[in-house]
Amino acid sequence: MTRKPPPTAALATPDLAAPELYLSRELAALEFNFRVLAMAHDPAVPLLERLRYLSIVANNLDEFFEVRVAMLKHHHMYGSAAPGPDGIPSGELLARIRARVLDLVGEQYATWRGELGPQLEAEGIRFLTRDRWSERQRRWLQGYFEHEVLPVLSPLGLDPAHPFPRILNKTLNIAVVLKGRDAFGHEGHMALVRAPRSLPRIIRIPPEVDGGGDDFVFLAELLQAFVDLMFPGFKVVGSYQFRVTRNSELMVEEAEVENLARALSEELAGRGYARPVRLEIADDCPKAITRMLVNNFELEEADVYRCDGPVNIIRAGLVYDWVDRPDLKFPRFTPRQPPAIGPGRCMFEAIGQRDVLLHHPYESFGAVVELLRQASADPDVLAIKQTLYRAGEDTPLVDLLVEAARNGKDVTVVIELRARFDEEANIRLATRLQEVGVQVVYGVVGYKTHAKMMLIVRREGGALRRYAHLSTGNYHQANSRVYTDIGLMTAQPEITEDLHKVFQQLSGLGPVIHLRRLLQSPFTLYKSVMAKIERETAHAQAGKPARIVAKLNALNEAHVIQALYRASQAGVEIDLIVRGACTLRPGLPGVSERIRVRSIVGRFLEHSRVYWFYNDGDSELYCGSADWMERNLMRRIEVAFPILDPALAARVFEETLANGLADNTQAWLLGGDGRYVRATPGEQPPHNAQQTLLERLCGA
Structure with a gap:
């Protein structure tokens, strides 16, 4: 008789918790950006879209330092950085992150200089450095500088009476080396020029100035070109762009505050000046200037990243919306209306007959807006409950929630105030909704409310019926055009009853609930x-x-x-x-x-x-x-x-x-x-x- 082999689980197996079986979370996140950057290289991708991908990488890298690197450095500094499943000690991980970021930054600027810049120029879209301005362009740019830029600048000479200023997170700055004496006989050595956020980071030269087309100049280039006008009487020996990235994680102890919105507002006020984690400087910045900046920001040489191009290259993506060149962008498309929802049809009738599936961006987010529009105006709708994580400031959904409240509906909105980098917008949103009588709750202490769900209660024939919308993505109309997400509209009692219980738990701080269908x-x-x-x-x-x-x-x-x-x-x-x-x-x-x-x-x-x-x-x-x-x-x-x-x-x-x-x-x-x-x-x-x-x- 043949003996059966033992079950697989009984066989000798490797230790599945062994560190060598896991990749680093941080390094894996960095690898994603190399895949995005590959889109900027891809000749099959339209040229302006490639520029946009380059900008996306820069934006992702900012957030990576503001959050992941900042937290890792914080825990490493205080000795609380236990290795993750990959077992890599925090010091080694920070070194490996730096090595990979250097690769990414090098490839990013090589793409800008060697591919995108020349190819854009071949299409008549030029980012002009000051050595390439025509005489007419220089005169126009100098006039622009003197009338639009110089009046809002506050150049700061550094001396014992003028200490190193506070530098806001991710802002453009110029370090200036001077030679000469001021009106009081003091010898100048160093000065800083901080570019206020009110100034545009990209300047478009009017086509009529030199008969050209789409010519652009980085603000940093403008500041450096006319830096001598900011320091009359001095000789400018050199000027160098720099940019500092700071820890952007908020440290509100939710269990210890009485009003989360007020506590977050106070914390947000100081986020722009939190502990620095990265210094980006011009590639040609001398070691002495670099050392001075490193010391003032209390950083280390390992936190410095030299940029062979604009330190705020993320801003190059702005021209995507300024240049009317459909031939250099992805072809436009019109999202289809879901077949189950025809024009003018009652949404409740359609959903009541059969579940409706939405696949964005291929199918229109307008169906979600229409559902809420009909609910806000329908006299038979009694209550609307919705979560908002990232909604965007221009979403029509908020207007409809306001309208519903004014029409006498009982409206409850769960707003996640701690949605990273949307905190201020969500606080403003909460205030607006509360002013019209919407019941606003901020979720649960210690847990971000990330679920995307809406529940509508409607009276039909003497009974109440619930309608739900559940989604993998946020109630954000702009994102629905560029993010792939699945949404479900349903009136199935098992799901809507579960959703009712979840909302009750969120707003009423209820006990653990038994759900039949939802996880x-x-x-x-x-x-x-x-x-x-x-x-x-x-x-x-x-x-x-x-x-x-x-x-x-x-x-x-x-x-x-x-x-x-x-x-x-x-x-x-x-x-x-x-x-x-x-x-x-x-x-x-x-x-x-x-x-x-x-x-x-x-x-x-x-x-x-x-x-x-x-x-x-x-x-x-x-x-x-x-x-x-x-x-x-x-x-x-x-x-x-x-x-x-x-x-x-x-x-x-x-x-x-x-x-x-x-x-x-x-x-x-x-x-x-x-x-x-x-x-x-x-x-x-x-x-x-x-x-x-x-x-x-x-x-x-």
Whole structure:
């Protein structure tokens, strides 16, 4: 008799918590920016779009230092930086971050100087340095400087009576070396010119000045060209751009404040002057000047990054909206209206008959606006409840919530005041809503409310019926045009009853609740994801087909990764589409051989989160606001919702998962060494996932 082999779980296996099985979260986040920068290199991408990608990388790098590096340095300084799952000590990690950032910055400026600048100029779009100004342009720029710029500047000579000033986060500054004496007989050595934020960072030269077209000048270039006009009587020996980045994490102890909005407002007032973490300086800045700046900002040489070009290169992206060149941008498209919602149709009637799926940006966000518009005016609507994380200042949704409150609806809005870099906008939003009688709550102490959900209560035929909108993305109309997200409109009682309970919990500080369909963090989402992974593992161990496909923005939760490793060892086939940082190592022998990881970087920011489990043929599909990250699963209010309609679930699988896995032009494949390689069609026809949906859903 043949002896059966022991179950996979009983076999000797590697230690799945071993540090060598994990990539660094910070280094993985940096690698994402190399993939974005590749879009700036790609000749198949329209030229102005390539410029925009370059600007996006600069913006991402700012935030990386303001948040990730700032927190890492803080913990390292105070000896509280315990290594992550990758086991890299904080000092070593900071050194490795610096080395990789130097690579990124070098490639960024090489792209600007060697590719984008010359190619833009060939198209008549010029960023002119002062050595290339014509005489007429110089005269115009000098007049502009004297009348528009100089009156708002306050150049500061440095001496014992004029100490080094406070420098605001991410502002443009010029360090000036002087020779000579002032009116009081004092010898000048050093001065600083701070560019107020009221000044435009890019100046457009009028075409009539020199018969040209689209000519632009960086403000830094203008300041350096006419720096002698700011210091009459002195000889300017040299002038050098610099920019400091500061810690932007807010440290409000929520449990110790009585009014979170007031406490955040006070904290925000000082964020622009928090501890510095990075100094960007001109490539030609002398060592003595660099040393002076480093000492004044209490930084180290390792915090200095030299820029072979404008230190605020992020501003180059501004011209994207200024230049009317459709031939240098992605072709325009019109998002389609969902087939279930025709013009003028009652939204409640449509949703009441069948769930409505929205796939942005291919389908219009206007359907969400229309739902709220009808709800705000409908006399049968009694209550509206909504979460707002990032809404944008120009969203029509806020106007409709105001209108609903004025029309006598009971309106409750959960506003997350701590949405990073949107805190001030959200405080203003909360104030505006409160002024018209909207009940505004700020979520739960210690947990960011990241869930995207809306609930409408309507009286129909003597009974109350609830309608819900759930989404993977924010209620932000501008983002809905450039982010890929999934939204669901439903009147299914099991889901709307769950949503009612969640809102009750958020506004009433209620106990843990039992939900029938929704998965909620920090309570059931993590446990459910783990249980579903383990269920697939058990199916594989029993010899059944088993598969997991998930689409995420990021993956770094160590226990989820260990569960995926165990599933792979058991025989589960796992495909992960992770746009940003992924700390799992795929393809490791005996650990993750059946796990494949890819990242898609294209025209739109991949933002939808979708989890699919084969479940022995009875597949389950969830969409949600949560990545498989420790913060999303443990420290935020998140909601994942099932797609119960089989036809809609099949559509989500096809459009987000199968379509993404078939991409061989915009996808990047992650190797076990942490390196990404761009996918190529090979012998297969080229497949661009985003373009496929543009053609299928928008006819573009």
